[in-house]
Amino acid sequence: MSNSLFDKTTNALSTSLNMRQMRHSVTAANIANAETPGYHAKKVDFEDALARAIDLDGLRGMSTSSSEHITVGGASAKVRPEIYENPDVAVNGDGNTVDLEKEMSALSENTIMYRAALQLINKKLAALKYAATEGR
């Protein structure tokens, strides 16, 4: 029964939290390696995978016929992010492709979205709690 209390949106938001955390780590690694010769800046893409997982008629606990399929719903929605080297960055003299300003602004944006998702999850959980205690 507890599965049906938490809808697709809550799962989508919590999955996006995980993805944004991974993106945060990758960006932090890029910033730390901003001067390492030969280091290529990396990027994380999860938006498309997450959108597809949501649109797959997100009923909770849809069973998958093969392990390749993305399981939808539930706290462990297996959305696989893509981590790859950012192709469109200019190369510096020593083979390093990190653009520090871009990484910093990506970091800020990611933090803001992370906290927004966090607040939305909080709101939804608080609304459920409120309804469960009948507001008394």
Add this chain to the structure above:
Amino acid sequence: MAGFTISNANRFVDTGYSKDMQSLPIDNSQASVTSSDKTQGSFAETLENAIQSVNQLQKAADKSAQDLATGRTDNVQDVMIAAEKADIALKVMVQVRNKIVDAYQEIMRMQV
């Protein structure tokens, strides 16, 4: 709050668009039709409309939250406002329901 009666409850949960007091489609006009059956029916309708509009707000908030999670929108403030609207609508409806239940119980307690 002037005019906040049970049959008027739905206008206070319709937070999606603003109405000024004059242009309010007062459901009282339906409820004041003499037959008591009709009063009963329109109360149920009122309640159902209220629930529907709360549901609409919740769905809209859900949709925009999903858009935020998948990065389809950057408009954080709109998402937050929609979520808050849905929240308030839910809270108002729960309180209205509490009042209705209390009123019913009070009536049932009356010894006739």
Add this chain to the structure above:
Amino acid sequence: MADLLTGMRLSSSGMAAQRARMNTIASNLANINTTQTPEGGPYRRKDVVFTAMPDGKNFGEIIGSADPKGDFQRVQVTDVVYDKRAPLLKYEPDHPDANEEGYVAYPNINMMEEMTNMIQATRSYEANVSAMQATKDMALSALDIGR
């Protein structure tokens, strides 16, 4: 598995690397006119070498990491190298360190170059500090779920 604390480790490795670089720059600037060292000869300019290494809590994890693309990499100072440039020779026959022809060997350190490197190191350090602040904020606000 990546979590927010991984981000803090990565940022702190960046800060440590920049700090090491700053130390060598300070050493270079301080010894810009040093003609004598315990090893003999003038002071030789030092520089740090950064390497990106896969991040892992212990050696086993580092060796066992199968997918280099999906890894987070922290930065490590793997070497401190001496500059290959020849020392500057100045003609000062009265200097106690002058060689037979009267030339004194000074370290080939360009102050402008060192200052530029210093500014760069500071900037990188501050960027890493910002990244760590952001990580800390995110982790702390995650603690507030449901409060």
